[in-house]
Amino acid sequence: MRAEQQPIVALTAYDYTFAQAVDNAGVDVVLVGDSLGNVIQGHGSTVPVTVEDIVYHCQCVARGLDRALLMADLPFLSYADEATAIDSAGALMKHGGAQMVKLEGTQDQAAIVEALTIAGVPVCAHIGLQPQLVDKLGGFKVQGKDEQSANRIVEDACALEAAGADLLLVECVSAPVAERIRAAVNLPLIGIGAGVNCDGQVLVLQDVLGITQGRVPRFSRNFMPQGQSIPGALSAYAEAVRARTFPDATECFE
Numbered sequence: 001m002r003a004e005q006q007p008i009v010a011l012t013a014y015d016y017t018f019a020q021a022v023d024n025a026g027v028d029v030v031l032v033g034d035s036l037g038n039v040i041q042g043h044g045s046t047v048p049v050t051v052e053d054i055v056y057h058c059q060c061v062a063r064g065l066d067r068a069l070l071m072a073d074l075p076f077l078s079y080a081d082e083a084t085a086i087d088s089a090g091a092l093m094k095h096g097g098a099q100m101v102k103l104e105g106t107q108d109q110a111a112i113v114e115a116l117t118i119a120g121v122p123v124c125a126h127i128g129l130q131p132q133l134v135d136k137l138g139g140f141k142v143q144g145k146d147e148q149s150a151n152r153i154v155e156d157a158c159a160l161e162a163a164g165a166d167l168l169l170v171e172c173v174s175a176p177v178a179e180r181i182r183a184a185v186n187l188p189l190i191g192i193g194a195g196v197n198c199d200g201q202v203l204v205l206q207d208v209l210g211i212t213q214g215r216v217p218r219f220s221r222n223f224m225p226q227g228q229s230i231p232g233a234l235s236a237y238a239e240a241v242r243a244r245t246f247p248d249a250t251e252c253f254e
């Protein structure tokens, strides 16, 4: 799809009925995200989410998909070493039905990605803002704001590609930093809060449907006013990603 300049539409889902709705809207990649810690479980972060939680929601979502690729997040500390990562990925794929796993990382996780790759696990490397590190970072902030940290994220992308990652996802970086990452790799780059010049976009389902209570990340968009109904909002999101009308300038970082 990157080669054909066909934007990749990705969205989270956590249950059977919404998986069907998201699949019917023509979404290409459905993510069982650890954001379920926030939007399903009501935690303040993704830190408490377990492999078992993701497996359960994957099982529910898998039964609702007909066309989309099923990607699942490896939760915090479920890939801290190679053996643990392989066990965790095995659970998501064998019990959950996931077709690809996603892990948050930098070049420091290259050996983990390589071990998963050698074992035959399709991997998406999630770079830039790593929400699982919120207690270390002290908040959800834009990453790569100075030259040195931007260079470091580009290096992360290259190292994770070299380690065998199949897909990259970048969160919360400026549009120019996302463009630098994309230019440095051959893999498709899916963005969230990373500007319009990525190979695809991903958002959290509840944000797209406008039902997230409290503060919503600035880079997300409520498609319910435009779509008028759940199926309408999901189709409007897919269409906006494909037309590159999402994200707009107000939904990006400088």
Ligand SMILES: Nc1nc(=O)c2c([nH]1)NC[C@@H]1CN(c3ccc(C(=O)N[C@@H](CCC(=O)O)C(=O)O)cc3)CN21
Pocket (backbone or CB within 6 Å): 034, 035, 038, 039, 046, 131, 140, 141, 142, 172, 203, 204, 206, 207, 212, 216, 217, 218, 219, 220
């Ligand atoms: N509902 C929901 N949507 C998400 O996108 C999401 C979750 N939950 N939970 C897991 C992570 C956490 N994420 C977040 C949460 C907050 C910001 C945020 O408030 N960012 C600031 C940036 C501030 C700055 O440095 O300028 C923003 O204004 O968007 C970003 C990502 C993304 N993920």
Ligand SMILES: CC(C)C(=O)C(=O)O
Pocket (backbone or CB within 6 Å): 012, 031, 032, 033, 034, 035, 036, 073, 126, 169, 171, 192, 202, 203, 204
């Ligand atoms: C927001 C996406 C990228 C994610 O990792 C999640 O939903 O957990």
Ligand SMILES: [Mg+2]
Pocket (backbone or CB within 6 Å): 033, 034, 035, 046, 073
């Ligand atoms: Mg996640």
